[in-house]
Amino acid sequence: MWTREELKQNAKNTLRDKYWTILGVSVLAGILQGSFFTIITEMVNPTHTYLTVLGNYAIDVNGLIRLWIIITIISWLYSIFLGHTILIGAYKYFILSIKENPSTSTLFDFFKTSYWNIVKVTFFYQIKIVLWTLCFIVPGIIKAYEYCMVPYILAEHPEMESAAVFERSRMLTQNNKLNIFVLEISFIGWLFLGMLCCGIGILFVSPYIDITMTHLYLKLKEIHGIDQPELPPIPEIL
Template identity: 40%
Template structure:
């Protein structure tokens, strides 16, 4: 996995300019998502419930937008980030809920197993977008198969953005909104790369 190449592709996906229209539309999408999560988190107890209901569908919507945008290069349509509420809301909700529960349980064994599971399941929403008929378990199984042998690469890829987030945080935190699309677009390019390496067709319950 060539991190520099994936990042270069991500920049190209976002139009190549951090103040270009494509990148700015992506910033708007992540700002709205962060705002929704922030507002929900300010409400005791109810905020947790709201967060559980919203996170899965929003994550699906953003993954769908990034996949589409990685193929056509057009600016994101902000309204499409809410597609997860009409495209199998229950399935998207369960995917987030059960993935979060299982990662938390694995983390109880020590932090490392939780991180490994999180990395292994990090492509689940992209898979859900491309295979809407899959159940939550099939999405997790497919993501595990897809990332097999590449979890270390994924971990280092995530770590490579720490410096970017640090610099972004120096601008009153606003700069991180420009890093988020770059980070997620890079993961989208990573998804395409992983598929090209070992994930031609997945059969639920079967092997890759």
């Protein structure tokens, strides 16, 4: 079994000498994952009131709508073919950082190997969550927690087929979904403090959350005996 206190203490121990490097990787991964597209898309979103008002004077609203559609499509394609792969690279970095000091280039490891499998699995992962949420909000939330270990599993096993990835995540999170939800909720205080600094403070909290969730993944693997080193055979007593 695991406790929130144990995971958070493990995360603090990991971050003691690695906080700034992990923070840098988190920020870099967020930017490369496509955050800049999100910002631009919001800036040109024609539904915003200030743009509607300005549209009565100087802005071509129809042109703005076309621009918004184009940027949204580009953002979507970027996420599928580049952003998600970088994200899985970030999860690999977090896992490796528990016991070693990985290179920042780890973010791009999966462009060299198992690229198309990661694109496929992450695409199905997003589609599953979206469809479940569109059909039924509560089951969608449950499925999101059921599959929350998918990125970590892919980071360690990029060659694994989608069905096996989802099944392993389902096994790891079985009877743990509520506990994982409570673990995430326990960070609300930190996130609130981060928001007090114009939202920028959230960036400084993200390594704590990321590494805590990484320790959770490793703990769940340990509980289920997954990827554990085999014990040497016991010598026979003559």
